[in-house]
Amino acid sequence: MTTSDAMPPPGTPTAVTVVHSQACHFCDDALDALAELGSRHALEVSVVEIDSPLGATLVAVHRPAMNPLVLVDGAFFSSGRLPRRKLARLLEAREAALATAGR
Structure with a gap:
């Protein structure tokens, strides 16, 4: 989301997409981390298999160096x-901005 985009309403979950590959320990680790973060933040996690049409499209567009590819909103x-602390800071900043915008 860029600063020119309209802010979603407070309480709107953050959409996180994980492009998952079979036998990828970083992919499984990312899903575990998102489950943990989801206990503290409103997340809507979507898992897309890399060999699906959508997964192939996302990989072609974003050209990740490694798996998993993770998209936020x-x-x-x-x-x-997955950089857990970086994602936690992003989620906290997003929630603070939404709370401020909702006042």
């Missing part, structure tokens, strides 16, 4: 091992 966030 449709924008590239990371590839490879």
Whole structure:
């Protein structure tokens, strides 16, 4: 989401897409991390298999160096091992901005 985009209403979950590959330990680790973060933040996690048509399209568009490809609200966030602290900071900042906008 860019600053020119309209802010979603407070309480709107953050959409996280994980492009998952079979036998990918970073992919499984990302899903575990998102489950943990989901206990503290409103997340809507979608898992897309890399060999599906959508997965192939997302990989072609974002060209990740490693798996998994992770998108937050449709924008590239990371590839490879999920940076948990970076994602937590992003979620906290997003929630603070939504709370401020909702006042």
